[in-house]
Amino acid sequence: ARPQPSVAKMRLGAAATIILVPFASFIGHEVWQVTSNLRFPVAPSDPTATMRAAVYGIHGKTKDVLTMDEARAQPQQPAAPGFIVIRVIAAALNPVDFKQIRNSQPGFLVPKPRIAGFDVSGVVLSAGEGTDFKVGEAVYGMLPLMGSAWGSLAEVTAADARCFARAPTTIPLEAASALPLVGLTVMQVFEQAGLFAGEKRKEQTMLVQAAAGGVGSFAVQFARHVLGFGRVLGTCSARNAEYVRELGATATVDYTHEPFEEAVRAIGGVDAVLDPMAWSYMDRTLDPANGVLRPGANYCHILSTDWQENSAEASLVTVLQGPYQKWRSRFLKLFAPDSPQIFTTPVQPDGAGLARLARIVDDGLVRPVIGRYFDGLGSAVEAFEYLETGHARGKVVIRVSGVQETSA
Ligand SMILES: NC(=O)c1ccc[n+]([C@@H]2O[C@H](COP(=O)([O-])OP(=O)(O)OC[C@H]3O[C@@H](n4cnc5c(N)ncnc54)[C@H](OP(=O)(O)O)[C@@H]3O)[C@@H](O)[C@H]2O)c1
Structure with a gap:
C-alpha cells in the first residue's frame, strides 16, 4: 500500500500553492508586459538598397559610439505582409534612446549594430499585405523598444504596421514625430x-x-x-x-x-x-x-x-x-x-492608441511642444547632447527628410 501523506504535509502543500500560484501569475504578467516589445516581428532588410542612418555597434557615451553609416541596408520593398516601410520626415528623441545606447543590455534584446531612435513621422513608401495603410499616406508611430534593428534616425524605416497610425492632420507632419512615445x-x-x-x-x-x-x-x-x-x-x-x-x-x-x-x-x-x-x-x-x-x-x-x-x-x-x-x-x-x-508601465507601441491620440490632437485638446529642432541626421549627436543635459524644454526633434547634408 502506498504511504498516505500526513495532514501536516497536505496543509503545507495547500499553503505553498496559495502563495506560489498568485506569485507566479504576477511574475508571469510582468514578464509578459516587459517583453511585449520583443514580440513585434522585425521587418526584413534589402542589403542592395542603401541609406544613411545614425548607428551604434557597441554601448557607450552617445558622442563616442553613435556614428553615421552612409550605406546602411534599407528595409525591404515592397513591404512584407503586416509591415509598412516609411520615408522618415522627422524623428523625435527620448531619454530611452541614449539610455539604451549607454547600457550594456543583453545583445539579443538590443541587436547590434543598431539604428538609434524610436519616435518617427513620415510617408508610407510601401504597405504590406494585410495592413490598413496606402502608399503616400502621412503616418506617425513608435518603433518597438527591443528586438528590432530598425530605428527612426534613418532615411527609411520599417515596422509592424500595428505600431503606426495616420498622423494628425492639423499639425505639421514633422511635429507629429514628437507625440508617440x-x-x-x-x-x-x-x-x-x-x-x-x-x-x-x-x-x-x-x-x-x-x-x-x-x-x-x-x-x-x-x-x-x-x-x-x-x-x-x-x-x-x-x-x-x-x-x-x-x-x-x-x-x-x-x-x-x-x-x-x-x-x-x-x-x-x-x-x-x-x-x-x-x-x-x-x-x-x-x-x-x-x-x-x-x-x-x-x-x-x-x-x-x-x-x-x-x-x-x-x-x-x-x-x-x-x-x-x-x-x-x-x-x-x-x-x-x-x-x-x-x-507603473513600460510604454508599448500601439497604433490604435495613436489613432485615438490623433483625434485628440485634431480636436485641439493637446499639441506637440517642440523646444528645439535640429536639421539632418548629422546633427544626431549634438541633439542627444542637448537632451542628455536633463533640462531640455518639451521635445527635441530632428528633421530628417528635405535637409541637404554633406557627408562628414
Ligand atoms: N516608463 C516609460 O515607458 C517611460 C516613457 C517615457 C519616458 N520615461 C522616462 O521618463 C523620464 C523623463 O522623460 P522626458 O522625455 O520627460 O525627459 P526630458 O524631456 O529630458 O525631461 C527634461 C525636463 O526635466 C526637468 N527636470 C529635470 N530635473 C528635474 C527635477 N528634479 N524636478 C522637476 N523637473 C526636473 C527639466 O526641467 P527644468 O529645465 O525646468 O529643470 C526638463 O524640462 C526619463 O527618465 C525617461 O527615460 C519612461
Whole structure:
C-alpha cells in the first residue's frame, strides 16, 4: 500500500500553492508586459538598397559610439505582409534612446549594430499585405523598444504596421514625430489608473513632475484638457514656469528652491501624480509624513531613472521596483481602501492608441511642444547632447527628410 501523506504535509502543500500560484501569475504578467516589445516581428532588410542612418555597434557615451553609416541596408520593398516601410520626415528623441545606447543590455534584446531612435513621422513608401495603410499616406508611430534593428534616425524605416497610425492632420507632419512615445506613455499609465473613466475631475488636483520635459509637457495638457482635472501642479525650474502654465498648469513649483513635498502639503495633498523622475521620488511621494497623497490617490510612476549615467539603471533591483511597488499597493488596498494605488508601465507601441491620440490632437485638446529642432541626421549627436543635459524644454526633434547634408 502506498504511504498516505500526513495532514501536516497536505496543509503545507495547500499553503505553498496559495502563495506560489498568485506569485507566479504576477511574475508571469510582468514578464509578459516587459517583453511585449520583443514580440513585434522585425521587418526584413534589402542589403542592395542603401541609406544613411545614425548607428551604434557597441554601448557607450552617445558622442563616442553613435556614428553615421552612409550605406546602411534599407528595409525591404515592397513591404512584407503586416509591415509598412516609411520615408522618415522627422524623428523625435527620448531619454530611452541614449539610455539604451549607454547600457550594456543583453545583445539579443538590443541587436547590434543598431539604428538609434524610436519616435518617427513620415510617408508610407510601401504597405504590406494585410495592413490598413496606402502608399503616400502621412503616418506617425513608435518603433518597438527591443528586438528590432530598425530605428527612426534613418532615411527609411520599417515596422509592424500595428505600431503606426495616420498622423494628425492639423499639425505639421514633422511635429507629429514628437507625440508617440510620450503620448502613449502618459495615456497608457492614465488608462491603467482608470483616469479615463467618465467621472468629473474638476475638484481634483494632479501633480506632474518634470512638467517642462517631453513627458511632463504632454501630461500637463492631457490632465487638464482631456481628463479635466481642475488643478494641475507642475514642478519645473523658474525659467520654465510660464511655459508650463501656458500648457495648462494652474500652479508651478520651482523644485530648485522648494521641495515639492512642501508645496503639495500646503495645498492639502493631491489626488493623482504623474512622475517621470527617479526612484527616490517614489519614496518621497509615498512617505505619509510628507502629506503628498490624499486618501485613495493614484500614483503613476513611469518606471523611470534619472538622466545621469547611473549604474542602478541596469540593475535588476531597479527593474523589479515597479512591479513590486505596484503589486504591493494592490495588496495593501485590500486591507486599507484609502491607501494609494501605484501604477507603473513600460510604454508599448500601439497604433490604435495613436489613432485615438490623433483625434485628440485634431480636436485641439493637446499639441506637440517642440523646444528645439535640429536639421539632418548629422546633427544626431549634438541633439542627444542637448537632451542628455536633463533640462531640455518639451521635445527635441530632428528633421530628417528635405535637409541637404554633406557627408562628414
Ligand atoms: N516608463 C516609460 O515607458 C517611460 C516613457 C517615457 C519616458 N520615461 C522616462 O521618463 C523620464 C523623463 O522623460 P522626458 O522625455 O520627460 O525627459 P526630458 O524631456 O529630458 O525631461 C527634461 C525636463 O526635466 C526637468 N527636470 C529635470 N530635473 C528635474 C527635477 N528634479 N524636478 C522637476 N523637473 C526636473 C527639466 O526641467 P527644468 O529645465 O525646468 O529643470 C526638463 O524640462 C526619463 O527618465 C525617461 O527615460 C519612461
